[in-house]
Each structure stands twice: as C-alpha cells, then as structure tokens.
Amino acid sequence: MTATTLPLGEAGAGAGAGPSAAADGPARGRRRGGRARVLLRRLGFYLGTAAVAITLNFVIPRLMPGDPASVILNKLSQRAQVTPATEKSIRALFGVPDQNLWQQYLHYLSQLAHLDFGVSTAYFPQPVSELIAQGLPWTLGLVSLTTVLAFLLGTGLGIVSGARPGSRLDSVLAPLATFLGSMPYFWVATMLLLLLSVNLPVFPSQNGYDLNLEPGFSLAFVTSVIAHGFLxxxxxxISSVGGWLLGMRNMMITTVAEDYVSLAEAKGLGRGRILLAYAARNAMLPQVAGLAISIGTVVGGSLLAEAVFAYPGIGYLFYQAVVNLDYPLMQALFLIISLSVLVANFIADSVYVLLDPRTREDA
Structure with a gap:
C-alpha cells in the first residue's frame, strides 16, 4: 500500500515506542529551532519595513516645495502665540533649514522616541499625541472585533458551503459572497446610514456614544457605545465576510477530495469529525495567511466607515486632518497606521508559521 498523507497533527498519532520514540526529543528540538529561525527572519523583514516607513515619513514632507515647517508655524501663530518648544518640535518633524539632512533625521528620531508629533493645527493647541491616544482605542476596538467576527462568520459559512458543493445552500451562499465581496466600504456605509439611520432611525448616525452621558463602565454608557458602533x-x-466565505469554500472543495479524507471515510469516522478535524483544519491554513494580507484592507475600510459615521477613531481624525490641511496630524497618523498594519501582519504571519510545519521546512 502506498503511503497516505495525513492531516496536520495526525502524522505522528499512534507511533509506538522504541527508536522512533527516542528520536522524538531531537526532532522536537529541530522543529523548535526551525520555528525560531523563521520567526527571526520574518521579524527582521518587518523591522526593515518599519524603518522604511519611518524614513519615508521623514523624507516626504521635506520633498514638498518651500519650507513646510514655516508654513505650519505661520498657521499656528494666527491662532495663538507659538512657544519656543512648539517651534522646536515642529521644525524637528518638518525640517530645519540651517541643518543638514542627517542632523534633521536624528532630531526626528528623537522626537518619535518621545512620542512627540508636534501640535495639531486643526485642534490647536492640543498635541497630536493626545489626539491619537484618544482616537486609537476606538479604532482598535472596532477593527479587532469586526475582523474576528467577519473571519469566524465567513470561515464557518465557507466550511458548510464547501462541504457540499452544488447543494441548495451552496448555490445561495456562493453568489451572495461574490456580491458582498464586490461592494466597497464607502458604499455600504452610505446605504446603511440612509436605511437604518435616516429613513428608519434605528441607530445613531454619528459619534461613538451619546455626548450627554458621562464616559464610564455604566450600563447606559456601554449600551450607547454598542448602539453607536453597530453601523x-x-x-x-458586510464588506469583508464575502471574501472569507469564498476563500474557505474553495479550499474546502479541494481538501475534501484529498486522499486522507477518503481514508477517514473508509475507516467509518463520523461526517462531522471528518469535516472539522481533517478537511476544515487543513483548509483553514490559507485563511490565516489571508488574514495577514487583508488586515491592511480592513484598516482602510474602517477609516472610510469612521469618516461616514463621524466615529471618533483614527479614520475620522484622518478625515479632519485632510480637510483642515493639518500636516502634523496627517504625518503622525500615516506612521501610526503603517506601523499598526505591520504589527498585525507580523502576528498573523507568526501564527501561520506555528500552525503549518511546511513553512519552516527549509529553515
């Protein structure tokens, strides 16, 4: 009989004692070493990418014609008196004419190390770091919750749809997923706003909570946050679940035809165990890789959704910065968003390395 490929985690099941058991220790050590080497290589890649993003954030304002720092300082001086500390901070971020580029870069890195992004021109005299600290928790909560829910919902429906391709349920879910996946975030947000906030005033149309309430862990405040965050x-x-569903469905169709699934059926294992422990477990690996790739898209979609609903997160801050030409706030948000996406991708990438041994075979 020819060797049969077993699903992940099943290859060593039932191995007896003896020489093979004695070799398990060194084999486990090699596997751990392989994982560590792969993770270190990927960490180096992401750190290099982060360095490029930080450098671009430094270079782009200095490629602008004229002296951006002087323009920003002039705009600030029209509202209030600019202190020497504020002027020093702005010039460190946007350029000092009498310093060479290397000195400016070192000052810029020093400012970032102290989380000093200057003063917002739109919300003057509030520092940019305070604005980001206020908006970042709202965006993190929204993106993390919706990403997990869309992933679980789409993956679960994809398992059901791909388990019986061509069935009545599959003939409904597959076209529906294609339709949902083609809808842009901005259009979905606008339609939900019109349907469930304007025509049918079921949910609030803007803000993160009722401004008449005192923020805290009271039932009224938590209920208000949920109501304002629903849309x-x-x-x-809605905009992202279709992609998860189609991806999992297609992988399930391929996986259920594998030899190890046929072997499990021949052994008389239950249909549910075969689908979950054999087919779905292996088909889910590309989903994890897709999670890393899609994080940037989800973050971009959340920015558009926040702008439509005036949700008090990073997206709405970015919209206000663009409208008011608030360059310190725009520069800081660009960097924060870039680094956040890199961190999320590294976490998803690391999870994939831990789940799939094939990614570290050449380590």
Whole structure:
C-alpha cells in the first residue's frame, strides 16, 4: 500500500515506542529551532519595513516645495502665540533649514522616541499625541472585533458551503459572497446610514456614544457605545465576510477530495469529525495567511466607515486632518497606521508559521 498523507497533527498519532520514540526529543528540538529561525527572519523583514516607513515619513514632507515647517508655524501663530518648544518640535518633524539632512533625521528620531508629533493645527493647541491616544482605542476596538467576527462568520459559512458543493445552500451562499465581496466600504456605509439611520432611525448616525452621558463602565454608557458602533461594525463585516466565505469554500472543495479524507471515510469516522478535524483544519491554513494580507484592507475600510459615521477613531481624525490641511496630524497618523498594519501582519504571519510545519521546512 502506498503511503497516505495525513492531516496536520495526525502524522505522528499512534507511533509506538522504541527508536522512533527516542528520536522524538531531537526532532522536537529541530522543529523548535526551525520555528525560531523563521520567526527571526520574518521579524527582521518587518523591522526593515518599519524603518522604511519611518524614513519615508521623514523624507516626504521635506520633498514638498518651500519650507513646510514655516508654513505650519505661520498657521499656528494666527491662532495663538507659538512657544519656543512648539517651534522646536515642529521644525524637528518638518525640517530645519540651517541643518543638514542627517542632523534633521536624528532630531526626528528623537522626537518619535518621545512620542512627540508636534501640535495639531486643526485642534490647536492640543498635541497630536493626545489626539491619537484618544482616537486609537476606538479604532482598535472596532477593527479587532469586526475582523474576528467577519473571519469566524465567513470561515464557518465557507466550511458548510464547501462541504457540499452544488447543494441548495451552496448555490445561495456562493453568489451572495461574490456580491458582498464586490461592494466597497464607502458604499455600504452610505446605504446603511440612509436605511437604518435616516429613513428608519434605528441607530445613531454619528459619534461613538451619546455626548450627554458621562464616559464610564455604566450600563447606559456601554449600551450607547454598542448602539453607536453597530453601523460602522456592520459596514466592515458586510464588506469583508464575502471574501472569507469564498476563500474557505474553495479550499474546502479541494481538501475534501484529498486522499486522507477518503481514508477517514473508509475507516467509518463520523461526517462531522471528518469535516472539522481533517478537511476544515487543513483548509483553514490559507485563511490565516489571508488574514495577514487583508488586515491592511480592513484598516482602510474602517477609516472610510469612521469618516461616514463621524466615529471618533483614527479614520475620522484622518478625515479632519485632510480637510483642515493639518500636516502634523496627517504625518503622525500615516506612521501610526503603517506601523499598526505591520504589527498585525507580523502576528498573523507568526501564527501561520506555528500552525503549518511546511513553512519552516527549509529553515
């Protein structure tokens, strides 16, 4: 009988004692070493990418014609008196004419190390770092919750749809997923706003909570946060669940035809165990890789959704910065968003390395 490929985690099941068991220790050590080498290589790649993003954030304002720092300082001086500390901070971020580029870069890195992004021109005299600290938790909560829900919902429906391709349920879910996946975030947000906030005033149309309430862990405040966040969350889930469903469905169709699934059926294992422990477990690996790739898209979609619903996160801050030509805030948000996407991708990439041994075979 020819050797049969077993699903992940099943290859060593039933191995007896003796020489093979004695070799398990060194084999486990090699596997751990392989994982560590792969993770270190990927960490180096992401650190290099982060360095490029930080450098671009430094270079782009200095490629602008004229002296951006002087323009920003002039705009600030029209509202209030600019202190020497504020002027020093702005010039460190946007250029000092009498310093060479290397000195400016070192000052810029020093400012970033102290989380000093200057003063916002749109919200003067509030520092940019305070604005980001206020908006970042809202965006992180929205993106993390909606990404997990869309992933679980789409993956679960994809398992059901791909387990019986061509069935009545599959003939409904597959076209529906294609339709949902083709809808842009901005359009979905606008339609939900018109349907469930303007025509049918079921949910609030803007803000993150009722401004008449005192922020805290009271039932009234938590209920208000959920009500105000429902439409932005629904926008992201509706726009992204179709991609997860189609990806999992297609992988399930391929996986259920594998030899190890046929072997499990020949052994008389239950249909549910075969689908979950054999087919779905292996078909889910590309989904994890897709999670890393899609994080940037989800973040971009959340920015659009926040702008439509005036949700008090990073997206709405970015919209206000663009409208008001708030360059310090725009520069800081560009860097924060870039680094956040890199961190999320590294986490998803690391999880994939831990789940799939094939990614570290050549380590």
């Amino acid at each position: 932005p969350a629904a926008t992201i889930i």
